[in-house]
Amino acid sequence: MDRASIPSAFKELHQAGRFDYWGAPYHSLTSDQRDERIRTYMTRVLWWSSIEWDRTPEEIAEFEGDEHLRPGLVPFAGNGYGDLYCWYPRWQTGPEPPVVFFIHDELESHLFARTFAECMCRCLLQSFAAWDDQALESSHVSKGQVWEAHREILRPFIDPEQIETLQALGADPSPEQCQRADDRISAAVGLRKLIGAQQPTRYAEEHIRDHATLLRSYDQSIAFYRELVQAEGLDHFRPKLEAAQAARAAVARRHGLR
Secondary structure (H helix, E strand, O other): HHHHHHHHHHHHHHHHHOOOOOOOOOOOOHHHHHHHHHHHHHOEEEEEEOOOOOOHHHHHHOOOOOOEEEEOOOEEEEEEOOEEEOOHHHHHHOOOOEEEOOOOOOOOEEEEEHHHHHHHHHHHHHHHHHHHHHHHOOOOOOOOHHHHHHHHHHHHOOHHHHHHHHHHHOOOHHHHHHHHHHHHHHHHOOOOOEEOOOOOOOOHHOOOOOHHHHHHHHHHHHHHHHHHHHHOOOOHHHHHHHHHHHHHHHHHHOOOOO
């Protein structure tokens, strides 16, 4: 994904410092300086519990895949727990790619937002749905002030319907209001899933006593790599497809299974 394909809102917000939590390398700041940044940056930076802005446009553009993520997923942020927000150009039908939320410890990941603007709205709502009042103890600002400041930061980058959704929640919405609003967006996004991580070509067979379960696991891997090779034209994954097929055949042969 080249830099030109990155949604302009992401690049503009990054350039404006809206993703820069500290304004300097974290370890270069003293404890007092960090406390001061929390007080002064809370309304200036999109500091949400639901997402961590941990990649620059340059880092995103340089990402060419790895040995873990499904090819085509382009991570641009995380959640601090190993899960990733990724653009997925393969599902793109409009001017920008949709956002898939990659869940690192589950088989399937899901479509999170149809646009980056929708992603930001959902992350804002999810953060305020799980609001922790302790986060503001030393900041000298109220939750309502943070909500209004962040809503105004987003305003130039979201569409009129999204502006209306956020405006309708008022000046200081409750966690329940935010959760219901996010649920409505989620329902509109719909349910679309994919296997987000590259699948094993060899399983720890000595630890899987149920041979039928083992064969189903290999079938899953074979189907995953067959899709990459045959449907997506990624022929460099053919060795992994063949390795999974060979491993499955060996298990079936040893145990007289199909």
